Structures are given as C-alpha cells and as structure tokens.
Amino acid sequence: MNMNRIEQTFSILQSNNKKAFIPYILAGDGGLNSLVDRLSILERFGASAIEVGVPFSDPVADGPTIQQAGLRALQNGTTLKGIIAELEKAREIISIPILLMTYLNPIYSYGIDKFVHDIRSAGVDGCIIPDLPIEEEEIITPQLEEAQIELIRLVTLTTPLERVKTISSKGRGFLYTVTVKGITGVRNEYDAKLQQFLKTVKEISPIPVMAGFGISTKEQMAELTEYCDGVIVGSKIVDLFAQNGLSEMEELMSSFKQETKLV
Numbered sequence: 001m002n003m004n005r006i007e008q009t010f011s012i013l014q015s016n017n018k019k020a021f022i023p024y025i026l027a028g029d030g031g032l033n034s035l036v037d038r039l040s041i042l043e044r045f046g047a048s049a050i051e052v053g054v055p056f057s058d059p060v061a062d063g064p065t066i067q068q069a070g071l072r073a074l075q076n077g078t079t080l081k082g083i084i085a086e087l088e089k090a091r092e093i094i095s096i097p098i099l100l101m102t103y104l105n106p107i108y109s110y111g112i113d114k115f116v117h118d119i120r121s122a123g124v125d126g127c128i129i130p131d132l133p134i135e136e137e138e139i140i141t142p143q144l145e146e147a148q149i150e151l152i153r154l155v156t157l158t159t160p161l162e163r164v165k166t167i168s169s170k171g172r173g174f175l176y177t178v179t180v181k182g183i184t185g186v187r188n189e190y191d192a193k194l195q196q197f198l199k200t201v202k203e204i205s206p207i208p209v210m211a212g213f214g215i216s217t218k219e220q221m222a223e224l225t226e227y228c229d230g231v232i233v234g235s236k237i238v239d240l241f242a243q244n245g246l247s248e249m250e251e252l253m254s255s256f257k258q259e260t261k262l263v
Contacts, residue, residue, distance in 0.1 A: 005097040005125045006150055006173045009048055010208045010229065020048035020174075020210065020230025021221075021256050023237040024101070027052050027086070028078025029069040030241060035086040038241060039094050045253040047096060051128065051232060052087065054080055054102035065235040069242065080106050080115075084122045091123030099152060101128040107140070116143040126150040126173050134167055152176050157197055161204065168205035175205050177228065180214045198227035218255040231256075 003011065013020055023042050027035050035052075042050050053066065055073035080102070087098060100119055107115050107129070119127070127149055132140070137151065144151050150173035155164050157178070168175045179194055202209045211224045212232030221231050233252075240249040 019225045022049045022232045023047050024051040024234035026069040027083040028073030028076050032078050032082050036090045039090045043094055043096050045250050049097035051099045051101050056103050065238055069238045080110055084118050088122040097125040099126040100124050103131050112140055116147050120147040126152045128152045165204050174208040174210050177201055177209055177211050178213045179211050221256050
C-alpha cells in the first residue's frame with residue numbers, strides 16, 4: 001500500500017531527526033475567503049501539516065478562544081460545504097497534509113458517504129472527530145479507509161494504557177495525545193504526570209505521537225517534543241490570526257524549528 005501524505009511527512013521528518021509542527025485554524029474565522037490564504041501562510045512559515053476546524057454550535061472539546069472563533073465563523077455564514085469547496089482550491093497550491101477536524105453531527109447532517117467523497121475530492125488527508133469513540137467508529141471508518149483518508153484518533157491523560165494500545169494500533173497517521181484534562185486553550189503549566197504519560201504512549205504507539213491542547217510557547221514546545229514526535233498548536237494560532245499577528249506567528253514557528261533542530 002502506498003504511503004499517504006501524512007505517512008510521507010512523518011517519514012521524511014523522522015529520517016531527518018525532525019519534529020512536526022501542526023497549526024490549527026478555524027475555517028471561516030476572518031471570512032471563508034481567507035482560508036486559502038491562511039493555509040498558504042502556514043505552509044510558508046513551515047507547518048508540517050495543517051488542522052482545519054469546522055465551526056460547530058456545541059464544540060465540546062474547544063475552549064473560549066476557539067469557541068469565539070467558531071461563533072464568528074458561523075456568523076459569517078460558514079458551512080461545511082463551503083469549507084470543502086475552499087479546501088479544494090487550497091489543494092492546488094498546498095502540498096502538505098490537510099486534516100479536517102469536525103464533530104459527528106455536521107457529518108451526519110451532510111451525509112457520511114457524501115462527506116467522505118467530497119473531502120477526498122478536495123484533497124483532505126485526515127479527519128479528526130473528537131466525539132467519535134472507537135466503539136462506534138465503524139459508522140465511518142470503512143468509507144474513510146476506502147478513500148485513503150486517515151482517521152486521527154485521540155487519547156488523553158485519563159485513557160487507560162490498554163485502551164491506548166488498542167487505539168494506537170489502528171490507522172497509519174498519528175496519535176493525537178491530549179495534554180490536558182479538559183478543553184483547548186492556552187495553559188501556563190501542565191499536569192505533573194504529562195511527561196511520563198507522553199513517554200509511555202510513545203513506547204506503546206506504533207505510529208507517531210503528537211501532543212496537542214494548551215501549547216502556546218516555544219518553551220512548552222521544546223519541553224514536550226522531548227517525549228513525542230511533535231506538537232499541535234491551536235488557540236495561539238487562532239488568536240494571532242485574529243490579531244493579525246503574522247510576524248509573531250512566523251517567529252513562534254521559526255523558534256520551534258530552532259528549538260527542535262529543524263534547521
């Protein structure tokens with residue numbers, strides 16, 4: 001079986017002893033017509049892949065920053081259909097993996113088969129569905145596998161190790177390891193058990209391990225990447241786009257490269 005874009009990216013990073021930086025943005029915040037441009041900016045700044053969030057009225061995993069961005073996006077009239085159309089345009093100029101993060105309800109409303117068909121046509125490489133437990137994922141995994149789209153699964157600090165083994169044994173993308181007990185958002189400090197948890201997950205998982213939630217500073221990124229394959233940065237990136245803080249964003253992503261020997 002050929003390697004998908006996600007596998008290729010991690011294979012190249014690992015062969016060069018590099019870590020992955022995956023920024024998260026919320027589609028439609030700042031207007032849906034800004035999405036292609038924002039994806040292009042993030043690729044230019046050195047993103048390894050990009051996670052694109054779909055605004056939803058009941059985002060159970062999202063903290064205040066992303067919730068507010070979601071409200072702005074919904075007020076702008078952002079729809080899943082519109083996002084997919086913009087991603088199709090983006091794929092013409094973006095070469096790195098694109099991951100779509102959404103909840104089950106919008107997928108159901110769209111129609112599972114149609115959703116998978118359309119995101120495949122748009123060049124989406126992976127799908128993150130936080131409210132889909134492994135016990136119920138068969139409602140969509142056969143379609144995703146046939147379309148060669150990776151379902152990116154999540155584990156948390158409260159996930160039992162046997163369950164981490166089961167979850168990490170599935171798929172060919174990466175394991176999204178949630179670094180906090182709770183919702184997304186900038187954090188000043190982490191749970192004392194986090195480093196050991198990341199170490200253990202890394203030992204267990206046959207696929208790359210990414211740390212996400214609450215990561216916002218170069219110090220946090222340098223600390224966490226000692227124990228995993230890279231970081232996912234959401235609220236900070238969403239904030240910087242909202243403030244038009246592109247120079248700070250470029251500096252943050254550049255400092256990640258230096259801290260993790262990506263030069």
